């Protein structure tokens with residue numbers, strides 16, 4: 700556990716500094732390109748950007764989920780206009796990313812395995828949420844499978860454009876509410892069930908799960924994938940979404 704964490708920290712520092720440092724297979728035995736040993740710093744003190752906490756991890760994963768929802772919203776609008784102009788590929792890639800990163804990792808491996816059981820056990824207002832949130836995860840999975848199957852062909856036809864647009868919109872609405880409640884009520888309640896030391900352990904555990912599931916850079920790879928999809932759809936440049944000034948009073 701510690702070894703993968705240290706390696707990741709080191710890679711992060713290397714990427715930022717960009718000095719051509721190379722990493723030997725033995726963790727802690729770092730050399731530069733001329734073979735000189737590089738002194739290892741205490742991981743927590745010299746870590747660029749600091750540690751990603753478990754709750755930060757969950758919330759930045761919601762960021763990827765929100766990007767997927769933006770793709771779905773943009774697509775739903777276009778589906779009603781000119782369905783044949785939409786590349787089903789971008790929609791299918793988004794649904795597959797949502798399945799792998801959102802459903803099989805974030806929801807199943809983290810929320811359903813750790814967060815929800817602890818929040819239910821702790822009681823209080825937040826304990827009312829896990830049951831409905833799990834129901835929504837399951838409904839989301841049904842819709843994701845439908846999106847993947849509806850986008851198999853080379854083109855989207857007029858016959859499935861409206862049902863697909865409706866499914867996308869319903870999915871987006873559900874997940875906007877879902878993630879907002881998790882961010883504001885469920886995750887903070889979960890954090891309250893742990894001491895600082897226990898939370899530290901969860902930070903490491905979540906990082907290990909991410910590595911097991913995706914290799915070294917699960918989050919970073921997911922961000923790259925969704926960015927490429929946004930680019931292909933022409934929604935990557937956020938300047939286009941700056942709101943116009945309000946009407947003069």
Ligand SMILES: [Fe+2]
Pocket residue numbers: 806810832836877881
């Ligand atoms: Fe969830």
Ligand SMILES: [Fe+2]
Pocket residue numbers: 761805806810878881
């Ligand atoms: Fe979530």
